Amino acid sequence: MAKFKAMTQEWLDAYKAAIEADPEYKPMAKDWEGSVALVCNPDPSKGVPETIYIFMDYWHGDVGEFLVCDKAKAESATFVMTGDYSRWKQVALKELDSTKALLQGKLKMRGDLPYVVRNIKTVNKVIDILGNVDTLWPDEM
Amino acid sequence: MASGYAGKFLLVNLTDKACTDFSVDDPILKKFIGGSCLGAKLFLDRYPVDVDPLAPECPLMIMTGPMVGSGFPGTSRFSICAKSPQTGIWGESACGGTFGPDLKRAGYDGIVIEGKAPSPVYLSITDEGPQIIDASEFWGKDIYEVTNIFKEMNPSFKVLAIGPAGENLVKIAAIGNDKGHFSGRTGLGATMGSKNLKAIVVRGSTKIEKAHDEGYREAQKRAIQEVKDSALAEGLHMMGSDANMDLGMITGDVPVKNWTVGEDFLLSSSLSGPTMRETYLTKAHACSNCPVACKRIVKVDEGPFKTDEGPGPEYETCGTFGTMLMNPDLAGVIKANEWCNKFGMDTISCGSAIALAMELYEKGTLSKDEVDGLDLSWGNMDAVMELIRKIAYREGFGDVLADGSLKAAQKIGRDAMDAVVHVKGLEAPMHDPRGFHGMGLAYMMSNRGACHLQHAVLATEQGMASWPQLFDMKDDYQGTTSEGKAALVFNSENYGILFNSLAICHYVAYIIKPETILDAFNAITGWNLGFDELLQAGMRDWTIKRGFNNLLGITSKDDKLPKRIMTAHTEGGAAGSIPDEKLLLKEYYALRGLDERGYPLQEKLEDLGLDDLKTRLYR
Structure with missing residues (x-):
């Protein structure tokens, strides 16, 4: 099975395909409205020399654009989540719950927090699916 | 005297109508700090532990801590301590609001109340000193009414009062500060009622000295920035403590149907912090000097549970009067919260006792006759409201529940004990240990x-x-x-446990880094x-x-x-x-x-x- 280098377009395409293939996602996310950006702070020691910006469009159970993008595009998202590479890796590997990371300040979010709380099952679902994408992490290459 | 402390405590003997000051030596303060820890020390040093909790000889203590009145975020707290009328063991209940800082500014780190007044009284503490004053005309009034009366007397008064439940020695009775803040747990409202003490009002203006002003200001500045940067603080401000409802239902934290059901997302969705924000919330409210403002002010405009604008329910109350009772109507929770506030009852114990009764009613352990003809079907909030009133006045079946769930189950017998969720006689709050x-x-x-x-x-x-x-x-x-x-x-x-001694709000202490709190504490006390x-x-x-x-x-x-x-x-x-x-x-x-x-x-x-x-x- 192919492994995808984390936070590349190929990895995002695989992630999008995994979400679309998940039978539980669409009904669970039927009320979700809004794009999500992930911002990964640089950590050259871990193989991340520059900030990585990712844009993902979610709408009523459908998934639209999933892009590695520039800063402006990321900041146009409804929700923008920022964190260090090691924290994103912990979240993807399910070593750190994303809500806990947010509450502890290990990840930061800009956006409507009550909306996220109300739709927390959807949020948890997409993170669960992320954990299923076979990922090659830069610090392990 | 250590900095950060007012330097004296007030001893009130209601039997003799006498007020005297006493002090606590610095080495004792350094060891036991303040709040409920110092309260336990004072109790053990001065009173027999086997005293009847409702006897005049049992002390009631209202204790602040060295950080209270400093202006540091979250330090409006005080702890009320006594031997619990509900459990018969150590009792304490912390509270936010406004009372603690003003008590310090009126010159006292705490109050120890002994004895029993021959008729209802209230205690007034101002910069001019303490006074015991007749309160016969206030006896029988609910907490909102009596608080309004004192505020009309002097808008600057900070009011601590009991309602009818405390007067009637209901062992789940609470003590309310300015209507929106409660010392709910362990039944200390009954202790206050047993002393014929309707209320305590304070107003103070003396500044509490800090050991190192500059060090304190630096720590306070950091603390405020940490609050601004915190998603937890943002969530609490926007959704109150009820932000936990949606998250907790996923993790198995939220009890449903008297702890018998593992999940119910329709209930949590109806009762959650975001729902309250979208429906009944009129504004967020803060305790003194708190930048978080997690308290809810709500109003129900129409329907059977219409309320005036006033203090709204915490997560715990949305659990006990919502998920625990299979009640999806947030307006009903808000009304139940208002009634518990007015009558002066702990919403955790009261809602839990009613959940117990509903389960036993469904099983047939309790007949309709035994519950005064009420239809205690799950979610019937009309019956719940009536039962709240009956508990507060110890009427009929309400008297069975008025001593808390454990004693109610013991009185009911049969299979009731299997349905009580308590440890050492105190009902569990709304966090299920099976999930955590x-x-x-x-x-x-x-x-x-x-x-x-x-x-x-x-x-x-x-x-x-x-x-x-x-x-x-x-x-x-x-x-x-x-x-x-x-x-x-x-x-x-x-x-x-130190949060109740310093004294600082739990939520704020979760948000602000321990090193920032410690720096502020050391700058206030000079202890390093x-x-x-x-x-x-x-x-x-x-x-x-x-x-x-x-x-x-x-x-x-x-x-x-x-x-x-x-x-x-x-x-x-x-x-x-x-x-x-x-x-x-x-x-x-x-x-x-x-x-x-x-x-x-x-x-x-x-x-x-x-x-x-x-x-x-x-x-």
């Missing part, structure tokens, strides 16, 4: 009975806070495992304590209260979870999970230094400087 095993241990070992606020386990196990600078901690704890939890609970107790000494103080705090309870007969046999919690759910986030009681207790006892009877070891008492307690426990 550490919370189960914390319930077993909390000195006031099942409690989520005698420690910081809620923060550490559920991931609201992470304090690797204080003790060894993982980034993430799985709720449904018992491995590694004893150490987490032990450490989270040693830190979290380190984390080790702080955690040692926490250990002392826990141990002195345990010793108090040991003197009253509490042993290892009382450190246990109820049958219902030891029965796994078949659905939900905690399906199939129960805490490993044996493992948790074995590891915890070793860490805490408890012998097989559940007594603190003699060398532990010596290490903590609790020699007097050692003498009493080992005489």
Whole structure:
């Protein structure tokens, strides 16, 4: 099975395909409205020399654009989540719950927090699916 | 006198109508700090522990701490302490609001009330001193009414009052501060009622000196920035403590149908913090000097549960009067909260007792005749409202529930005991130990009975806070495992118990870094304590209260979870999970230094400087 280098377009395409293939996602996310950006702070020691910006469009159970993008595009998202590479890796590997990371300040979010709380099952679902994408992490290459 | 303290305590003897000041030596303050820890020390030094909780001889103590009145975020707190009328062991209940800082500014670190007034009175404490004043005309009035009367007398008064429940010695009675802040747990409103003390009003203007103003200002500036940067603070401000409802239903934290159902997302969605924000919230409200403002102000404009604009329910109340009763109507929860506030009753104990009654009614253990003809079907909020009133006035079946769930089950008999969720006589708050095993241990070992606020386990196990600078901690704890939890609970107790002594709000202390709190504490007091000494103080705090309870007969046999919690759910986030009681207790006892009877070891008492307690426990 192919492994995808984390936070590349190929990895995002695989992630999008995994979400679309998940039978539980669409009904669970039927009320979700809004794009999500992930911002990964640089950590050259871990193989991340520059900030990585990712844009993902979610709408009523459908998934639209999933892009590695520039800063402006990321900041146009409804929700923008920022964190260090090691924290994103912990979240993807399910070593750190994303809500806990947010509450502890290990990840930061800009956006409507009550909306996220109300739709927390959807949020948890997409993170669960992320954990299923076979990922090659830069610090392990 | 140490900085940060007002420098004196007020001793009120209501029998003699006498008020005198007394002081506590600095070395005692440094060891026991303030709040409920110092309250336990004063009780043990001055009063017999076997006193009847409702006898005139039983003291009622209202205690602040050295950080109260400083202006540091979250330090509006005070602890009310006594021997609990509900449980018969150590009782305490902390409160935010406005009363604590003004008591300090009126010149007192705390109040110790003895005796019983021959007729209803209130205590007035201002810059001019204390006065005991006739309150006959206020007896019978609810907390909102009497608070309004005092505010009309003087808008600057900060009011602490009981309602009809306290007057009627209801053992789940609460004490309310300015209508929106309550010392709810352990029934201390009944202690106040037993003394014929309707209210205490304070107004003070004296500045409390700090040892190092500049150091304090620097710590305060950092604290405010940490609040601004915190998603937890943002969530609490926007959704109140009820932000937990949606999240908790996923993890198995939220009890449903008197702890018998593992999940119900329709209920949590109807009762959640975001729903309250979209429907009945009119504004957020803050305790004195709090930048978080997690309190809810709500208004129900129409329908059977219409209310005026006023204090709204916390998460705990949305649990006890919502999910626990299978009630999806948030307006009904708001109305139940308002009535409990007015009558002066703890919403956790009151809602839990009603959930117990509803379950027993459904099973046929209780007949309609036995419950005064009420239809106690799940979710029937009309009946719930009537039952709240009956409990407050000890009318009919209300009198059965008025002493709390455990005593109600004992009175009802038959299979009722199987349906009570309590530890040491106090109903569990709305956090299910099947979803979070550490919370189960914390319930077993909390000195006031099942409690989520005698420690910081809620923060550490559920991931609201992470304090690797204080003790060894993982980034993430799985709720449904018992491995590694004893150490987490032990450490989270040693830190979290201090919040009720310093005194600082739990939520704010979850948000602000421990080093910032410690820097502020040291700048206020001038003591220069380190984390080790702080955690040692926490250990002392826990141990002195345990010793108090040991003197009253509490042993290892009382450190246990109820049958219902030891029965796994078949659905939900905690399906199939129960805490490993044996493992948790074995590891915890070793860490805490408890012998097989559940007594603190003699060398532990010596290490903590609790020699007097050692003498009493080992005489």
